[in-house]
Amino acid sequence: MGRYLLRRAGASLVVLFLAAVVVFAGVRALPGDPALALAGEERDPESLAAIRAKYGLDEPILVQFWNWLTLALQGDFGESIRTGIDVTDILLSKLPITIELSVLSVLVAVVLGIPAGVLAAVKKDTWIDHTSSGIALFGLSIPNFWLGLMLILGLAIYFPIFPASGYVSPLEDPIGNLMRMVLPAFVLGTAFTAVVMRQMRSAMVESLTADYIRTARSKGLGEFTVVASHAMRNSLITVTTVVGLQLGALISGAVVTEQIFVIPGFGKLIVDAVFQRDFPVIQGAIIVTTAGYILVNFVVDIVYSLLNPRIRITGAAT
Amino acid sequence: MTLLHVSGLSVRFRTEDNPVQALSDVSFALEEREILAIVGESGCGKSVTAMSILGLLPSTAAISGRIALEGRDLLTLPRKELRSIRGKELSMIFQEPMTSLNPVFTVGRQVGEVLRHHEGLSRRAARDRAIELLDLVGIPAPQRRVDEYPHQLSGGMRQRVMIAMAVSCDPKVLIADEPTTALDVTIQAGILDLMRDLRDKLGTAILLITHDLGVVADVAERVIVMYAGRKVEEATAEELFEHPQHPYTMGLLAAVPRLREQPNGERDRLAEIPGMVPSLSAPPSHCPFAPRCSRADELTLSELPELRDVRPGHAVACFHPGDERTYS
Numbered sequence: 001m002g003r004y005l006l007r008r009a010g011a012s013l014v015v016l017f018l019a020a021v022v023v024f025a026g027v028r029a030l031p032g033d034p035a036l037a038l039a040g041e042e043r044d045p046e047s048l049a050a051i052r053a054k055y056g057l058d059e060p061i062l063v064q065f066w067n068w069l070t071l072a073l074q075g076d077f078g079e080s081i082r083t084g085i086d087v088t089d090i091l092l093s094k095l096p097i098t099i100e101l102s103v104l105s106v107l108v109a110v111v112l113g114i115p116a117g118v119l120a121a122v123k124k125d126t127w128i129d130h131t132s133s134g135i136a137l138f139g140l141s142i143p144n145f146w147l148g149l150m151l152i153l154g155l156a157i158y159f160p161i162f163p164a165s166g167y168v169s170p171l172e173d174p175i176g177n178l179m180r181m182v183l184p185a186f187v188l189g190t191a192f193t194a195v196v197m198r199q200m201r202s203a204m205v206e207s208l209t210a211d212y213i214r215t216a217r218s219k220g221l222g223e224f225t226v227v228a229s230h231a232m233r234n235s236l237i238t239v240t241t242v243v244g245l246q247l248g249a250l251i252s253g254a255v256v257t258e259q260i261f262v263i264p265g266f267g268k269l270i271v272d273a274v275f276q277r278d279f280p281v282i283q284g285a286i287i288v289t290t291a292g293y294i295l296v297n298f299v300v301d302i303v304y305s306l307l308n309p310r311i312r313i314t315g316a317a318t
Numbered sequence: 319m320t321l322l323h324v325s326g327l328s329v330r331f332r333t334e335d336n337p338v339q340a341l342s343d344v345s346f347a348l349e350e351r352e353i354l355a356i357v358g359e360s361g362c363g364k365s366v367t368a369m370s371i372l373g374l375l376p377s378t379a380a381i382s383g384r385i386a387l388e389g390r391d392l393l394t395l396p397r398k399e400l401r402s403i404r405g406k407e408l409s410m411i412f413q414e415p416m417t418s419l420n421p422v423f424t425v426g427r428q429v430g431e432v433l434r435h436h437e438g439l440s441r442r443a444a445r446d447r448a449i450e451l452l453d454l455v456g457i458p459a460p461q462r463r464v465d466e467y468p469h470q471l472s473g474g475m476r477q478r479v480m481i482a483m484a485v486s487c488d489p490k491v492l493i494a495d496e497p498t499t500a501l502d503v504t505i506q507a508g509i510l511d512l513m514r515d516l517r518d519k520l521g522t523a524i525l526l527i528t529h530d531l532g533v534v535a536d537v538a539e540r541v542i543v544m545y546a547g548r549k550v551e552e553a554t555a556e557e558l559f560e561h562p563q564h565p566y567t568m569g570l571l572a573a574v575p576r577l578r579e580q581p582n583g584e585r586d587r588l589a590e591i592p593g594m595v596p597s598l599s600a601p602p603s604h605c606p607f608a609p610r611c612s613r614a615d616e617l618t619l620s621e622l623p624e625l626r627d628v629r630p631g632h633a634v635a636c637f638h639p640g641d642e643r644t645y646s
């Protein structure tokens with residue numbers, strides 16, 4: 001197990017480095033010269049050159065990359081070329097907001113998706129199965145922005161139960177924070193719920209036909225124990241992996257959701273930074289997002305191996 | 319005394335196309351401390367018989383007849399009561415030791431689970447008892463094995479775990495559905511010995527399902543031969559091997575490999591039973607074996623033979639029973 005984790009950690013570093021290369025190159029490929037954008041009214045060559053020199057934009061791209069990478073490794077992502085604020089500070093202030101939103105929407109997905117999937121599998125081919133599978137398909141195909149707008153219309157404006165948008169820190173006003181997070185978490189969690197439900201359903205359908213389920217029944221165990229203990233434990237192993245892979249989709253979903261509900265998280269930060277060609281902010285935000293994604297996958301892997309004795313005991317990879 | 323009494327058991331499966339008549343009017347009795355074997359080719363309904371006794375058939379099965387365990391009809395018993403019998407008075411081991419244990423739980427937990435469920439043992443007590451049981455079924459180093467997972471055990475060891483689980487509550491009846499079929503020949507004998515031992519020690523009556531007459535000769539005291547969902551012959555093991563009456567049984571016996579050499583130095587040619595098992599979705603109204611039988615005549619091809627005693631304690635469903643010499 002230890003060796004396995006070490007190997008995984010090494011692989012993660014490689015991925016992170018590649019991500020850094022791609023992000024750096026990608027940001028440079030964006031149309032629009034940041035110096036031009038920054039210069040505003042004064043577009044004479046001299047002030048443009050001054051701006052380029054100030055932000056190191058006149059150096060060869062490899063040098064720029066090296067400078068950025070060495071500083072980034074020390075946790076220094078430079079300053080925003082818009083506001084001059086330290087990028088690391090910006091990231092640290094936005095990160096908890098997006099983490100809260102993601103965790104809440106994963107919670108929504110797990111709390112709704114797992115029981116629904118189990119129920120659909122147990123009641124396979126009945127109206128319960130058909131209905132929940134139908135809802136899941138609907139949840140998968142419905143665009144986040146549309147669902148978000150409909151929910152705002154319905155539950156914030158027509159029936160003003162929840163605030164339409166905005167964010168308050170849970171430290172200042174926990175209830176207000178939660179009230180503002182309910183709709184976005186639901187919107188962001190919808191597609192995810194559908195994925196979890198469908199995965200859980202198919203994993204459970206398979207588990208329930210396994211020989212060990214027949215054994216469990218032959219022992220005289222009640223149907224609840226058979227399903228909840230013997231079948232679910234095996235299904236969760238499969239679902240954990242798939243769900244882990246889906247977490248990436250959550251990040252792109254967060255970008256849209258944060259726009260709709262005007263939540264000042266990572267998603268909104270990245271979109272604003274892209275429009276403003278704020279290179280350091282874009283790079284920092286995306287690298288941190290990638291690192292978060294890798295970290296989550298790492299955790300999913302560990303959870304997976306904890307659930308699966310075959311891997312836990314022999315330490316075999318994959 | 320009769321422990322388990324199956325009478326007139328018929329099972330019909332609803333399927334996408336034609337219904338399948340898996341069992342037709344099967345009756346037999348299992349006595350206390352007895353090892354009764356059910357033999358027959360693949361698909362003749364051996365497993366369906368076992369599953370109906372435990373109430374494990376899918377909901378597509380229509381079951382009729384009576385299955386009485388010490389007077390209680392298992393087919394009409396409320397589910398809750400049936401569950402309190404399963405695993406406690408009536409338990410089962412299956413053909414596939416590799417997949418019959420749950421891969422995510424330790425062996426000890428799976429054995430202990432039965433004890434905790436039926437006897438209300440604490441986690442600790444169940445574990446201690448599981449170790450004793452693993453020892454009883456001949457698993458070396460049970461103290462260590464109890465915390466291992468199924469994938470760490472060989473097929474033979476897993477089957478022993480299944481047996482430990484099945485006998486943990488000291489059941490009256492143990493149904494073993496092809497318990498050795500998936501195992502190496504060298505391991506088979508050990509498992510059979512173990513089952514006979516357990517019968518001697520615990521007094522468990524065993525219904526042993528197999529298609530292997532070698533296994534029958536090894537351990538069974540009485541034998542039921544099944545063909546196409548029907549019982550076609552029943553006798554004590556000795557009687558059946560000495561005086562087989564049904565041509566199908568003779569065919570099965572001739573198909574058993576023997577190492578004995580013929581006087582002319584050649585090995586015995588393995589005799590195959592010619593022809594195919596009849597379709598169970600359109601069961602014939604005549605003797606189901608007739609199309610494959612060398613003794614078939616007009617009677618055989620028009621009527622269904624009833625089971626009747628042809629020798630003391632030896633019943634057969636055949637119009638032309640008897641051994642080859644007396645017949646031809």
Ligand SMILES: Nc1ncnc2c1ncn2[C@@H]1O[C@H](COP(=O)(O)OP(=O)(O)OP(=O)(O)O)[C@@H](O)[C@H]1O
Binds near residue numbers: 338360361376
């Ligand atoms: N769930 C089911 N639905 C439809 N038909 C079934 C079902 N289960 C069993 N059958 C049919 O019933 C017949 C008897 O099956 P069974 O499993 O009892 O055979 P078996 O004697 O145990 O054979 P084997 O030696 O291969 O285990 C077969 O023709 C099989 O196709």
Ligand SMILES: [Mg+2]
Binds near residue numbers: 364366
């Ligand atoms: Mg079978």
